[in-house]
Amino acid sequence: MHLLWFRRDLRLTDNEIVTIATADGAEVLPFFIIDPWFYTWADVGKKRVRFLFESLENLNFNLQKLGSRLYLFEGNSTDIVPELTKQLTDLRYKPKLFFNRDVQVKYGISRDKTIVDFYKRLNLDYHIGLNNFLQSQDKRDEWFSEYYNYQRQPQHPTPQTINTPQVTLNLPQLTFKELKHKYHSFWAGEKIYFSGGETEAQAKLDSFLQKRYYGYHWKLSRPMLSQLGATSHLSPHLTFGTISTRTVYQSTKIRAEKLKTQPKAEFSLKAFRDRLRWHDSFTQRLYFYPEIAYTNRYPEFDSLYTPSELSPAKQELFQAWLEGMTGFPLVDASMRQLQTMGWMNFRMRAMCATFLTINCGISWHHGARHYMNYLVDGDLAINNWQWQMQAGATNPLSDTFRIYNPSKN
Ligand SMILES: Cc1cc2nc3c(=O)[nH]c(=O)nc-3n(C[C@H](O)[C@H](O)[C@H](O)COP(=O)(O)OP(=O)(O)OC[C@H]3O[C@@H](n4cnc5c(N)ncnc54)[C@H](O)[C@@H]3O)c2cc1C
Structure with missing residues (x-):
């Protein structure tokens, strides 16, 4: 039995673990864990949670078209995965776990380590795949070429069918109806600007490459x-x-090829592809240097930039900034747009960041x-x-220093 654990890779197209786990008609149990870590922060963005839930719903829909479905478990991942494994072993299955590496937060890194250790102790197999390009060792000189090699390789094929048997499990599970009911505060009827799901991602890419990319x-x-x-x-x-950056990269290349007699259009698509690479290079940096998410790149900035509590005067400025009440119209409009x-x-994003860090200190x-x-x-x-870059803390010896002027902008 192959356990297909989805996390921040909620797609069937060009997904390493989906392709490998479903090969040769193996029995596959696709699942996602509604882990309280994600949605119980006091100030978690509701729109992000909603986007996640919509993406899960769409993944389930697409799995059903292949004869499968998404199991939705609820609870701490480090309890659920071992318990699921144990129950399957009791049912005389020999589970093998598949997941793609995630490098985002400390919680995820320690969660994955706990689960890999558990699998090792039980002498069970596991496979850790790649969601997008990620170098395993810091070979900075080769990053660029390895990145493009990866982006140009054929995408992982999408299975035609997925063989998911009916198994009765004694674990906290939700149906999608229950998910909507239980977490209704996240679905509440505000205007939606970003809808989740693989189907929507593909439609966004298509419409961008069709026409929106121009200029x-x-x-x-x-x-x-x-x-x-x-x-x-x-x-x-x-x-x-x-959607994978590789799918986006390759579709963009195909479109650019068709537009090669139009230099401006090609230029636009090249600028877009550069940003896709930036996306993966930021992930790479965090993977090698997880501390940079919270500590200053150079300790010289430690007395200036600290996460400690703000003085009452600074707190007042901060409050005005986040509510969009600074009196600078473009800053205020942007901060309200964010909310x-x-x-x-x-x-x-950059202007509001320099305004807070440099203008407000x-x-x-x-x-x-x-x-x-x-x-x-x-x-x-x-x-x-x-944020560190915009605050001027990542390249202090540079000749130039950019502060976005909220009036001139
Ligand atoms: C202070 C600050 C915070 C930011 N926080 C985030 C964040 O949390 N998540 C995020 O995805 N982007 C972030 N960005 C980068 C950028 O603003 C967004 O990626 C972009 O606005 C998203 O819109 P889009 O998908 O239409 O981008 P497009 O212009 O269509 O770009 C395509 C993709 O390229 C990547 N990309 C674009 N610009 C950048 C960039 N400057 N750095 C890295 N990747 C980029 C994104 O994945 C984006 O979806 C931040 C920028 C600043 C200045």
Whole structure:
């Protein structure tokens, strides 16, 4: 019995563990664990949780088309996976566990280690795959070429059918109806700007490559144009893995080939592909240096940028910033956009970050946490490093230092 554990790779297309676990008609049990770690933070972004739940619903729908379904367990992953394994062993199965490596947060890293140790103790097999390109050893000089080698390789094929047997398990499980009912606060009827799921991800990519990409390289800095769709809006999908960067990369290359007589169009798509690479390079950095999510790149900044509690005067500034009440219209509009949509374009994210860190003198730690709570695409690897970059803490010897002027912008 192959246990197919989905986490931030909620897709069937170009997914290493899906392809390998389902090969040769093996019996497969696909599952996701609704782990309280994710949704019980006091200030977790509701839009992000909703996006996750919608993605799960769509994954279940797509699995059903292949004759399978998604088991939804509820509880701590480090309790559920061992218990599931034990129950299957009692039923005389020999489970093998498949999951893709996740590098986001300390919780996930220690969770995976606990589970791998458990499998080793029981002498059971496991397979850890790759969600997107990730180098296993720090070979910085080769990163670029290895990245492109990976992106150009054929995608992992999607199975035609998945053989999922009926097994009776004594574990806390939810149906999708129960999920909606129990967590209704996340589904509550606000306007939705980003819908989850692999089907939606593919549609977003198609519509971007069809027409929306045109002028991408200059429109991406305009908040209104990018909100209306001049950028891809794929970021939450890449965060939850409803599409792989390789699928996006290869589709973009095919489109660029067709447009090769139009240099401007090709230029736009090249600028887009560069950003896809940035996505993976941020993940890579966090994988090798997990401490950079929370500590300053250079200790010289430790007295300036600290996560410690803010003084009452700074707290007042911080509050005005996060509520969009600073009196600087573009900052305020952007911060309200973040709360309403769970998204901002790159330039406004950067501008609000320099405004908080440099103009208000408030550490990047506070701003990064607020973004992580509200962004639908909240990705620790990109967000926290971007915050350090915008705060000027990653490259202090550079000749230039960028502060986005909220009036001139
Ligand atoms: C302070 C700050 C915090 C940020 N936090 C996040 C975050 O939590 N999650 C996140 O996905 N992006 C983050 N970004 C990067 C960027 O703003 C978003 O990726 C982008 O706005 C998402 O919109 P899109 O999908 O339409 O992007 P597109 O312009 O269509 O880009 C395509 C993809 O490339 C990647 N990408 C684009 N720009 C960047 C970038 N500058 N760095 C790394 N990858 C990039 C994203 O995966 C994006 O989906 C942050 C930027 C700043 C300045």
